[in-house]
Amino acid sequence: MxxxxxxxxxxxxxxxxxxxxxxxxxxxxEAYRYPVAAAHGAPGAEExxxxxxxxxxxxxxxxxxxxxxxxxxxxxxxxxxxxxxxxxxxxxxxxxxxxxxxxxxxxxxxxxxxxxxxxxxxxxxxxxxxxxxxxxxxxxxxxxxxxxxxxxxxxxxxxxxxxxxxxxxxxxxxxxxxxxxxxxxxxxxxxxxxxxxxxxxxxxxxxxxxxxxxxxxxxxxxxxxxxxxxxxxxxxxxxxxxxxxxxxxxxxxxxxxxxxxxxxxVVAIDGRIDRIVTNLPAVRPTVMASAPRIFEKVYNGIAARARAEGGAKYKIFLWAAKVARDYARTGQEQRVATGTSRIPLGLAVQHAIADKLVYGKIRAAFGGALRGSASGSAALAPEIGYFFAGAGVPVLEGYGLTETSAACTVSPPDDYRVGTVGRPLPGTEVRVAEDGELLLRGPGVMRGYHNLPEQTAEVLESDGWFRTGDIGEIDKDGFVRITDRKKDLFKTSGGKYVAPTEIESRFKAICPYVSNILVIGNDRNYCTALITLDEAVITPWSAAQGLAGGSYAEIVSSPEAHALIDGFVQRVNGDLQRWQTIKRFSVLPRDLDVEHGELTPSLKVKRPFVEREYAEVVEAMYEGAREA
Structure with missing residues (x-):
């Protein structure tokens, strides 16, 4: 043993x-660190x-x-x-x-x-x-x-x-x-x-x-x-x-x-999301866990600052970002094929230069000591994952549900694979049902829903297997990939199945301005999307378009913003099957948030709620439309 x-x-x-x-x-x-008002210093200062x-x-x-x-x-x-x-x-x-x-x-x-x-x-x-x-x-x-x-x-x-x-x-x-x-x-x-x-x-x-x-x-x-x-x-x-x-x-x-x-x-604990960026250099964590939205915001923020500086600095960032992705992707492909992350000399030299110019600053923003970060609750766009891995901040994706007491699969620190949620944890079994649904069994699985025996029986088999509601696959090395939520998959009126989260992930990977995107199309003849933009990133962009001083709602409703997002939509559509393409989209006048009930506390979009809340916007995207 x-x-x-x-x-x-x-x-x-x-x-x-x-x-x-x-x-x-x-x-x-030392067990815990926690913020308190500073004994000395300016009002509001903390230690x-x-x-x-x-x-x-x-x-x-x-x-x-x-x-x-x-x-x-x-x-x-x-x-x-x-x-x-x-x-x-x-x-x-x-x-x-x-x-x-x-x-x-x-x-x-x-x-x-x-x-x-x-x-x-x-x-x-x-x-x-x-x-x-x-x-x-x-x-x-x-x-x-x-x-x-x-x-x-x-x-x-x-x-x-x-x-x-x-x-x-x-x-x-x-x-x-x-x-x-x-x-x-x-x-x-x-x-x-x-x-x-x-x-x-x-x-x-x-x-x-x-x-x-x-x-x-x-x-x-x-x-x-x-x-x-x-x-x-x-x-x-x-x-x-x-x-x-x-x-x-x-x-x-x-x-x-x-x-x-x-x-x-040691755990340094502070739940204020608006203090994350400030806390990281002060805490200097070696590990942290987060939701994909935080990594997306960090990446978009870095890209926006580089774009604002313009000229040579922006070109250097774009080059360094590509090198980071190529470096991480090549290393992963070599590790899968040969067991060793062999990097070609030319790419290794480029990576060393980019590290001095760009990646060191990114690691410093995370405190300078981070050896890895865990990501869960939703899918991380692979291009974002490759970027951070290449920059020396590997994001280890994991998978789990409330019903499995969180993690049941996690990417191994020494063999993480972007685009997967890792291997099953020791003691946990994972298999795929005939319809593609992932089934789990292990010590972390719940003992049922409180006061709901019938609903418990719907998801928990007598032999301990739990029906996750997620569609996935397991490769030959035991790595699990989640392709979509079973309940989120929809069929167009033409009979074609669409996995919305796959399209959403692709869009987030190429559009640095997006905050949230929701692809819609169940029983419709084509797909549409509700999109919100990241205010911290779109505002500097708007100033360069002569829209300085406008409110967020004014910026995102402008023809310039619509044309900007339409360009990214067309780029995504170019890699999709016809029935998957986004034919129309609407940029919402504000971002989705927890306070309005549109996001869960772990920052996942509540799809049915958002669709109901913006039902008029959705219907407008289908009014008068011809068959696609």
Whole structure:
């Protein structure tokens, strides 16, 4: 038996077991870094503060003791509604060490859906970030007769009183917990010892793009597996510094925390998306995870700055970008064919020159220490992947779902292949059904949907195979490629099948101005597209066209912008079958976002929602059209 197999088969019983073991192993090691207001400096200035594992342990035990003092029992649900911050992690670990189960609630969730999730999960308590999140609970207390307690991270502003709900601060909960543990010093160890691998650890609700969200039941063994498998595959190491901004209410963020508990590396945590670019040089991470949209924005931003500088600098960037792609593509092809990344001398020399002129600056923007980045939740355009790989910032694509506790396939750090989502993780099986749907089986797979046995039976076979809803293929080396969502595939009125995400990915690869694109055509006689542009990139372009000072909506509705995007649409169409081509498109007056419900918190487009919201725009693209 290999050491990896041994670690997997002897993995810890629960998240709580992993955490207590980590405290004992490296009490003085740095666990977390988090931003706080600077003691000195200009208003709004921030600095990073550190927390050791020992300190984290003290706080987590106090939180767990507080929950026990409130009467929480095994597997009883405690919700968390907050942005990504260190208190989210401490609260979640406190829930685990109290033997309870966490219900993850996105802070962007509206009051109605928040109430639905709390009621459906049967949550008895909830951690809320601030008064704004607490107000969502207060708005629907009549629907939450089982909710007894609400704990505030930030007790500022107008705190609403809630009849029948005990509202207290996190500090007050920790104080109660410390007092409880003084009377019952063995309470945490006794509680954790009783936690079983098959015990419910987390309820994460799917995004709910079509109807109410479903609660995915993930047990302790799911997270224990995620933690150990990240260690044995070398995705994370004990000496890593990981920058974490992903929403912790999302399964990807939760899986990253499991990996950290297992290896003990440092996590710098700050969920503010508008601070990512500022944080990277300050944190200097060695690893980070992200959604493809972030890499697309970084690439588009780099290209836009080079274009604005014009002349020789822009030509150098275009040359360097091509060299990066050629270098990465050639290395991958050689690695696949011969097992060695042999680069021709001429290309190697060009790459060395481009590295000094361009790539070093790109790596510096990521902090200068990044050895790799994981990407998930949606497909990364291959041309973007090749660019970053050639620039020395390899993006390792992975694949997983909420129902599989995040990753089930990941590109190996030493053999990543752009355009694939890697190989199955150790202990996970993947196969392709007759209709092309990917099926998965392994320790990370959920134990079903909460209170929904019929819907569970639709996707989870009795022998453990999970139907993903994704169409894919597996090559001879075991690498998996996702071709489309089964439910996203559509058939034109002419009977031709179209995979929209493939077309969208191609468009993003060539158009540096795009933010989001949605290809439409189900039961229609041709394909159309809704497109939004990246404001940070299109605004400088508009100034050069004599449109300076215009609003975003004015810029994107201009004839000049339409002609610009039409050029890229025609380039994409040139490589497509006739029935796949985009015959008409509309540039929307604003970008899609989470706040309007058009994107999930992991930045995936909610297709049905967007199509409904812009139904008039879509219909206008088909009015008076002849058969294509």
């Amino acid at each position: 290999s050491s990896a197999q041994h670690l997997l088969e002897s993995r810890p019983l629960s998240v709580a077991h992993i955490f207590l073991s980590r405290i004992r192993a490296t009490p003085d090691g 990073w503060r550190s927390m050791t594992w020992a300190t984290a342990g003290e706080r987590v035990k106090a939180i767990a003791g507080g929950l026990l003092a409130l009467g929480l029992g095994p597997e009883e649900r405690v919700a968390i509604s907050s942005s990504t911050r260190v208190e989210w992690i401490l609260a979640d670990l406190g829930v685990m060490c109290a033997g309870a189960a966490a219900t993850a609630v996105y802070p962007s969730t509206n009051a109605d859906e928040t109430a639905y999730i709390l009621a459906d999960s049967g949550s008895r308590a909830i951690f809320v970030e601030n008064a704004e999140q607490l107000a969502k609970v207060a708005a629907h207390t009549e629907r939450l007769p089982g909710l007894d307690h609400a704990i505030l991270f930030d007790a500022e502003g107008d705190i609403p009183e809630i009849t029948g709900v005990d509202v207290l601060t996190l500090a007050e909960l920790e104080k109660r917990g410390t007092a409880h543990l003084a009377e019952h010093p063995d309470a945490i160890d006794t509680t954790v010892a009783a936690v079983r691998p098959d015990q419910l650890a987390t309820l994460i609700y799917t995004s709910g793009t079509t109807g109410r969200p479903k609660g995915v039941r993930l047990v302790h063994d799911c997270w224990s597996y995620q933690g150990v498998v990240q260690e044995v595959t070398g995705l994370v190491r004990p000496d890593d510094v990981q920058f974490l901004w992903l929403p912790l209410s999302h399964v990807f963020g939760k899986a990253l925390i499991s990996g950290q508990l297992t290896t003990g590396h």
